[in-house]
Amino acid sequence: MTGPWLPGLQVRRTEYGQTPVADYLCGACLHHERVVGRREVEDFVIAGPTTEHRDNCPATQQGVQAA
């Protein structure tokens, strides 16, 4: 539907009803999260999915496990 996403957090609005949509894509493991709704997006951005996911990223943890 859309072109390839860049890794990281992106917030945009849908055409209908001006509903904010936040997409988070991890460049390492290609984990994708989508949050829809004004309140949900606000919380999502404040929570910092980039920082939060980095701790749980399977691609990152593979290196950590060996240590």
Ligand SMILES: [Zn+2]
């Ligand atoms: Zn990841």
